[in-house]
Amino acid sequence: MFDLRQIQVFLAVWKTRSFTKAAKEIHLTQPTVSGHIKALEDALGIQLFDRSGRKAVPTKAGEAFYPHARQIMRLFDKARRTMDTFCGGDSGELEVGGSNIPGQYILPLLIGRFKEGRPNCRIVLRIDDTSGIVSQVEHGELELGMVGGVVKRNTLHFEPCLEDRLLLVMPPGHRLAGKVDVSVEEILEEPFVAREVGSGSRMAAERALRDIGIEGFQGLNVVAEMGSTEAVRQAVKAGVGLAFISERAVKEDMEHGLLASATLEEMTLERSFYLVWHAKRSLSPLAEAFRDFVMEGEAVPPCNPPSGE
Amino acid sequence: MFDLRQIQVFLAVWKTRSFTKAAKEIHLTQPTVSGHIKALEDALGIQLFDRSGRKAVPTKAGEAFYPHARQIMRLFDKARRTMDTFCGGDSGELEVGGSNIPGQYILPLLIGRFKEGRPNCRIVLRIDDTSGIVSQVEHGELELGMVGGVVKRNTLHFEPCLEDRLLLVMPPGHRLAGKVDVSVEEILEEPFVAREVGSGSRMAAERALRDIGIEGFQGLNVVAEMGSTEAVRQAVKAGVGLAFISERAVKEDMEHGLLASATLEEMTLERSFYLVWHAKRSLSPLAEAFRDFVMEGEAVPPCNPPSGE
């Protein structure tokens, strides 16, 4: 089993045409060089150099071996370089997934920030519902996911990473627009637009409603159900009804006065987003860097700075 | 300095997805495989496999390393195969040289015989005068040469390999044609065609003439000097005069009755051809095979079987 050292020694002798000079060049002693060349010649079953006089002259076989030796060296270097780029966490390819809100409103921003200063990495964002993202992470198709809820699996690790808040949103001219302590009674008769059953947003809202004694959306006047956050947003703007929407999805609309919100008394609309990764598999350095970047939390500051501060 | 063994182990683990199975496949023990993978991971600075449960699963880095590992393996195999072809002496390239007679009348035949059963080798024949061939062998441009004389050089090794004989040739109708014991006097008045001064054939003939008391060609009636054996042969056939020509050059003509010969009493017209090679450089296996083939002597039997037998 001949190894790289022999190749390296061979190339040095080739270059210097001398065992002694080759030894100096690669910081070995002359007898060691002799040994390596002999070992290589034995392994190949043929003499590579004639060491008659002052010079070590390559034989025909040595000449034939030279291009191979060069190529092997180059290939090893290339392999090492390729692996080096993996170590830094600044290059390579990373596939992350996000459920609706994270996938559409949070991750694009995070990825953009992350890639500043890391131009050599490629990040693929896949958007699916929470269960889809989770199962892809479980099967190793995605290294990281960001979702709105925790799914109990002992192969997966969930870690809360960002806080989100549902807002009660309505068109700007609505009678509740801007009110701070809307009571439960005030919304009972309002028409509502909701996300479909099973979505993370729907579940988060129902949990919050149950906290204040309402039987989820069944206790509300739901006039429409929509399959995406975007659709709900458009419906509210069109005056179809009120809705609970992630603050991150309506930030822009609020700033431009295209939507208004109100605050419900005693209702906790906070929810968390979680990073998921496979507990048993190691993350690539790039994935690790991205995870740390997200966990730092400085990239995406809370959307609505706590008004009570 | 990571070596081939690690690559081999990596590929086995990759293939089997298991340290234990990989160990079986390449006839090592599982701890040894563990050790190699760990060493490789340390050398590359990154983990290559996740060994969580039953299976060893490649990490992203492992996946990135795989094609390199494959290529390195392939390259080593290719190098080894290339060198193997050198060992057998049945393939590769060989450059031999021959002075006039060997180059034109002997080596082509020898090369043809040698190549029977060795279709994978390529042999280049270069023809030059003796001194040219010798200097090319001395400088390593030719591995072997066949010449008609020995040049004293301590870097060269000469070895007689074939016997040749000069024949006194003449047109078929000549008065001396076929005579067995032509006396010296009988040729003194004959017109002669000779090779140019300095050629091996000329020297061989002059030496023989001196043996019987003639001052070389100066003692003969030389009516023409020719620069090649072929030219001399044509001249004799055209009736210009008699000549001393290598038996190997006129074999065919004699057989077809296009030329005749006579035997001179007391004149030794034997000469030797020699193989030359560099004494300090090793011959390629192919060259060695060719040298042995020629030295065996069975490929080219003596041209005129000794008539006295």
Add this chain to the structure above:
DNA sequence: TAAAAATACTCCATAGGTATTTTAT
């Protein structure tokens, strides 16, 4: 005679083994 490679030897790192423990299904 001087320069280069080969040889002889010593030392130690490590590849490879066996036996055992840890871990995860």
Add this chain to the structure above:
DNA sequence: ATAAAATACCTATGGAGTATTTTTA
């Protein structure tokens, strides 16, 4: 409970050194 990998430990090969001899220009 079982299968797989890690760990601990031992041995022997061989890589690297120093000192010396052999070879050749």
